[in-house]
């Protein structure tokens with residue numbers, strides 16, 4: 001794994017991930033904790049956004065203080081499971097526009113197909129943060145990021161919760177310019193394309209379907 005892929009050393013993220021990995025964790029808890037992880041991952045992956053200085057007044061006096069130098073990046077949720085991360089990401093970036101990309105994997109071929117594309121018009125003036133908890137074969141992330149680039153995003157980042165080595169390699173090969181942040185790097189994919197040990201089907205666990 002080269003430097004575009006990073007797993008932060010973060011005890012809170014790790015403990016929250018353990019909670020949602022547990023088989024017995026119910027859907028309401030899964031969704032809440034995924035949102036909390038979305039907030040932490042968003043803050044972490046955007047820690048180097050360009051800053052500028054602005055003259056402000058505090059109640060006590062004037063100071064030069066840092067502000068963001070560019071518009072906030074667009075948040076793009078890969079449906080369905082990315083909606084869980086999005087909820088927390090919006091706590092950190094409440095003014096960011098939001099895009100939705102509906103992708104679903106065919107269970108037999110593992111190919112992702114697109115059923116919804118709704119991206120903000122002004123994406124060309126912004127960066128984008130693509131959110132999807134699972135990076136398995138990498139097919140969904142590769143397709144999602146290609147869409148976002150096609151819409152003109154100036155720079156793209158990708159945050160997930162669990163990554164498989166196969167998915168990281170595929171995504172790095174397809175989009176070598178995209179930083180990838182994951183709460184964990186797991187062992188491998190199984191014969192059904194699920195991450196081992198992973199956490200199961202994130203979309204189903206988030207929305208109580210199966």
Ligand SMILES: O=P(O)(O)OC[C@H]1O[C@H](OP(=O)(O)OP(=O)(O)O)[C@H](O)[C@@H]1O
Pocket residue numbers: 078079080081082103104105106110112132133134135136137138139140141167193201202203204
């Ligand atoms: O890296 P890949 O092999 O493409 O797999 C990862 C994709 O699989 C899951 O979505 P899924 O297709 O299950 O849709 P869902 O969120 O609606 O359940 C997950 O949220 C990713 O989008």
Ligand SMILES: O=c1cc[nH]c(=O)[nH]1
Pocket residue numbers: 081134136193194195196198199200201202203
């Ligand atoms: O383990 C996996 C792989 C793909 N999608 C999921 O939701 N989980």
Ligand SMILES: [Mg+2]
Pocket residue numbers: 201202203204
């Ligand atoms: Mg699913």
